[in-house]
Amino acid sequence: MxxxxxxxxxxxxxxxxxxxxxxxxxxxxxxxxxxxxxxxxxxxxxxxxxxxxxxxxxxxxxxxxxxxxxxxxxxxxxxxxxxxxxxxxxxxxxxxxxxxxxxxxxxxxxxxxxxxxxxxxxxxxxxxxxxxxxxxxxxxxxxxxxxxxxxxxxxxxxxxxxxxxxxxxxxxxxxxxxxxxxxxxxxxxxxxxxxxxxxxxxxxxxxxxxxxxxxxxxxxxxxxxxxxxxxxxxxxxxxFIGSVNIFDATVTQLEADYTRLSCVDLNAPIQVEAGVNAPLGASLGIAVRPEKITMTQKKPEQSDNWLMGLVEDIAYLGGHSVYYVKLESGKRVMAIGTNNDRHEQKVTWQDRVYLHWSITSSVVLYQ
Amino acid sequence: MSWGRRSVIGVPYLWLTLFFFVPFVIVFKISFSEMDYAIPPYTNLLTWADEQLTLSLNFGNYTYLFTDDLYIRAYLSSIRIAGIATIICLLVAYPIAYVIARAPAATRNALLMLVILPSWTSFLIRIYAWVGILKNNGLINNFLMWLGIIDQPIAMLNTEFAVYVGIVYAYLPFMVLPLYTNLMKLDNSLLEAAADLGAPPWKVFMSVTLPLSKAGMIAGSMLVFIPSVGEFIIPDMLGGAETLMIGKVLWQEFFNNRDWPVASAVAIVMLLLLLLPISLFHRYQTRELES
CATH class of the missing domain: 3.40.50.300 (P-loop containing nucleotide triphosphate hydrolases)
Structure with a gap:
């Protein structure tokens, strides 16, 4: 005891x-x-x-x-x-x-x-x-x-x-x-x-x-x-914890060092880290936190993990802003941009923007 | 102030003036007059004779109350009986109010109804029913004799005991309702907090529930004590000749002796006696409201 x-x-x-x-x-x-x-x-x-x-x-x-x-x-x-x-x-x-x-x-x-x-x-x-x-x-x-x-x-x-x-x-x-x-x-x-x-x-x-x-x-x-x-x-x-973007995706390619999925809402395939515990064709949720998404006005060089849409709404919160980007399919995606330059106001409403994230940023949700 | 607001405030004031203040002034006036064989049976305070307006105030009615110890004894015995009855009422009503307040919402209204229901019948009839229950060949005595517990009826009617039974019975709802309202407001988390800190149930009751229901106990006690002091029907019907209460004395002065001035003086002194607990209650209430 x-x-x-x-x-x-x-x-x-x-x-x-x-x-x-x-x-x-x-x-x-x-x-x-x-x-x-x-x-x-x-x-x-x-x-x-x-x-x-x-x-x-x-x-x-x-x-x-x-x-x-x-x-x-x-x-x-x-x-x-x-x-x-x-x-x-x-x-x-x-x-x-x-x-x-x-x-x-x-x-x-x-x-x-x-x-x-x-x-x-x-x-x-x-x-x-x-x-x-x-x-x-x-x-x-x-x-x-x-x-x-x-x-x-x-x-x-x-x-x-x-x-x-x-x-x-x-x-x-x-x-x-x-x-x-x-x-x-x-x-x-x-x-x-x-x-x-x-x-x-x-x-x-x-x-x-x-x-x-x-x-x-x-x-x-x-x-x-x-x-x-x-x-x-x-x-x-x-x-429930924080904000998140969840994409409904289907497994299309299972490789040793990555897994590729397709999502009807996105222009590009989604690539996540290897170790996805699901067969080809399985439907999964891919979660990406908005602060892990980078926003650019030029098309990113990476082939996977990006999307394109129009800025529908901007919530200016002082330290950072939350951008609501509307995709062609109608889905809305949130991205966070830090406001580190006082004068810069690079993106505004109805601008065409590209959002992208790295392979390690997303989380696979099975349920 | 708008006309509407004025009338909203004005109506109760008008009511109180007409039915409380004016009668009080009349009684107060009569208490300073002398008995007369006339209609009404008392003299006028103001007389007009030989071009002189005379105001004659007769204090004799008041001094008379102190020369005959019947009145003092009646006052004291009324206060004692009302006081004891109030305490019994409190002891009986508290558990009732507590159980109702803690009951599930669905049964709560039914239980409250049971408390109020008797008041739907005439007060006089309910007290008269107690005569039938308490008398020598009444319900209780017959039942006890049939069981063989007693072989002589116990004299209950026309005793002070019967008066207590009557007052407690008749005024119980007036004690239960304020206690119930008070206990309903009691925050359950306070009871849980006391238990959480190690207090067994009886201690939770003594240290939290009881002190926090003080306002309800005081309000209920006032509602029982004040009308009980001047109660007439209960001591008259259940108390018999033995029980001395000021309500009965008042009745006798008015209707048997037809001595309205002394009767009025008795009533005014009773009111003065009751002013003390009423003002104490009022002071407590304002203090509670302020905090």
Whole structure:
């Protein structure tokens, strides 16, 4: 029982259905100590249900949940070594900041003495830089301050697993990016294992070490943020994380060092790296991220991986612009151009442009 | 302000003036007059004689209330009975309101209906029904004797116990409804947060649900306590001669003694007594609204 290679949290084939409708289907995950793990998905994908099962607010219909090797599936919420930061923060409105943070400490079996609790509360509030607000009531705090208090409160009992439910959901955009890094710093300084739920891919990528993309109650892909972004394993993941162009193509040529496909939308064949696991004639999706596409006004020299179209729309975003190029077939393709010259405005609406990308830029999607 | 807005605000004010303020002024006026064998049975405050307008205010009715300890005892006993009944009401209504508020949406309305349904029948008839239930050869006594638990009927009617039963029964909806509204607003995630932090269910209730439902408890208690103090029908029909309540005293002064001035003084003092809890309630409410 060294526990060195034993995961802190293990979810084994957990399913949950509500009145015949299954919200979570056979989910298995294993999360290591100290990891920040994100469950990412749109609304209704089952991520919140899964989190609520970890907290003990719902019980799995099937499967088991282990924390530090112990099956906690049947343990009621108030006895689990797990604490949660709620989306709405759920701070007790009738208690001061200090009382909120002390609440969990006061519930412990071997209760600390009053001065010990006070000392611990001060430590926690200092950790989240809220020590000057100890006597305030939650309704006298701003959104960011409330979040810090909620975080301190959920860390007070030194949980084995910290759960974050849409941690930035209640904050405005600017505060969000600042708090994301701050919360990660605090969680890492404490060293607690953390599972967060979010629908915001940027948030998941900023905060988490590993992400699991969920869709319709199932896990589509688990990986680091860059794995998920650069090597999506399905159309859903590719489209959910960031922007992507997907071309429906048919395998025409299988060579040792490349594979060639044809796509009705394109003027040229598509060439991808070797190792495509499909026979000749198979239909596949080829995903190309818009920032990996180069736009020129001259026809590119390469024979494959290019297309031609008219600029239909330009979204100027300051640092870069997104160009929407309409192909002859009617399909729209997105390309990103960096705005590194202040005066240059080389491409404009209705211009004929060529888009091309390298053989290593595209990802083959089998499903 | 537009004509429409004026009339929207004006109508309730007109209503209150006509049906609350004017009668109150009349009663207040009568309380300073003297009893007279006339129609109406009291003297005028203003008299015109020998080209002199005389205003005679008779404080005797008020001092009289303090010379006969019947009135003081009646006030105290009314407040005590209303107070105890309010507490019982709160204890009975809280679990009811809690269960309704936590029930699934579909059953919630049906349960609420059950609370309100009795009020569709006349108040008088419902209290009269309790006479039949509580009397010596009534429903409860007959049933207990048939079971053989008792062989002598227990005297329940015409006791203070019957008055408590009556008040709790009649005013229960007024306690349940504000508590229900309050508990409905209770954010479920607060209860989950308390459980998540290690509080067992009873502690979640004591440390979160109960303190956060204070406003509902106070509102309900006021709605039960204030009308109970002046209650007449319940002590008259269920309490018998033993139970002393100010509503009964008031009735006797008006209709048995035909002493309208003393009766009016009794009513005014009762109102003054009730002003204290009402103003406390009002202060609490404004403080809640401000925060």
């Amino acid at each position: 060294t526990g060195s290679n034993q995961p802190m949290l293990e979810i084994r084939q957990v399913s949950k259905s509500f009145g015949g409708l299954s919200a979570v289907k056979e989910v298995s995950l294993s999360i290591d100590k100290g990891e920040i793990f994100a469950l990412l998905g749109g609304s209704g994908c089952g991520k919140t249900t899964l989190l609520r099962m970890l907290a003990g607010f719902e019980s799995p219909s099937k499967g088991a949940i282990f924390i530090d090797g112990e099956d906690i599936s049947k343990v009621p919420a108030h006895k689990r070594p797990v604490n949660m930061m709620f989306q709405s923060y759920a701070l007790f409105p009738h208690m001061s900041v200090a009382q909120n943070v002390a609440f969990g400490l006061k519930q412990e079996k071997n209760k600390l003495s009053k001065p010990q609790i006070a000392k611990k509360v001060l430590e926690l509030l200092t950790l989240v830089r809220m020590q000057d607000f100890a006597q305030r009531k939650p309704d006298q705090l701003s959104g960011g301050q409330r979040q810090r208090v909620a975080l301190a409160r959920s860390l007070a009992k030194k949980p084995k697993v910290l759960l974050l439910d849409e941690p930035m959901g209640a904050l405005d955009k600017k505060l969000r990016s600042q708090m994301q890094l701050e919360v990660v710093d605090i969680i890492e300084s404490v060293g607690v294992t953390c599972v967060m739920v979010t629908h915001d891919q940027e948030e998941a990528m900023t905060m988490a070490n590993r992400i699991s993309v969920m869709h319709e109650g199932e896990i589509m892909q688990v990986g680091t943020p860059s794995e998920i972004y650069e090597f999506p394993n399905s159309r859903h993941t590719a489209e």
